[in-house]
Amino acid sequence: GAVVSQHPSWVICKSGTSVKIECRSLDFQATTMFWYRQFPKQSLMLMATSNEGSKATYEQGVEKDKFLINHASLTLSTLTVTSAHPEDSSFYICSATPPAGGQETQYFGPGTRLLVL
């Protein structure tokens, strides 16, 4: 199946710093990627939809100035958590959909665990 990678898989940072997470589709081009956040023992919550070459679409309640999304190419989307605080500690997961055939299936990256001290 399609492969989506994320980097880093783990990050620990101090409060107030910014953290960048990369999401790559390795064997297909993705015009749309999705960013989710998952707190312990909770389900995945969609944060934003990343569109190649245009601005991301954020879900209600997600601060666009805090969670900067850049989808500069058809295989890479980045999520930057700016001025991270302990409450931003979470599991961040991206997903992408192959462009043709099996279009409905979203493939998830392995996730990035963020711990803000």
Next chain:
Amino acid sequence: EDKVVQSPLSLVVHEGDTVTLNCSYEVTNFRSLLWYKQEKKAPTFLFMLTSSGIEKKSGRLSSILDKKELFSILNITATQTGDSAVYLCAVRDTSYGKLTFGQGTILTVHP
């Protein structure tokens, strides 16, 4: 607002048992329903359902969708300890493919 509700929230069984996980949904523009298995990392895809009444099967797992009653079930027969995971149900709308997830069912299979 789209909504997905899964039940039960958790389930503990013994190896060899059969389990049925439920997913009901409310979505403005339904396109598909997907089942995922999550074990400590990101979810892995199990099934995608778009049509009512057509069972999808993969080994001991099977799933079916009822678009009239707005629900789906995921069956696992002859459960094994390796089936222990969180099972997530999600619905996809027609706008641009975003998924709305249910809260998940935590399945624990004891030897």
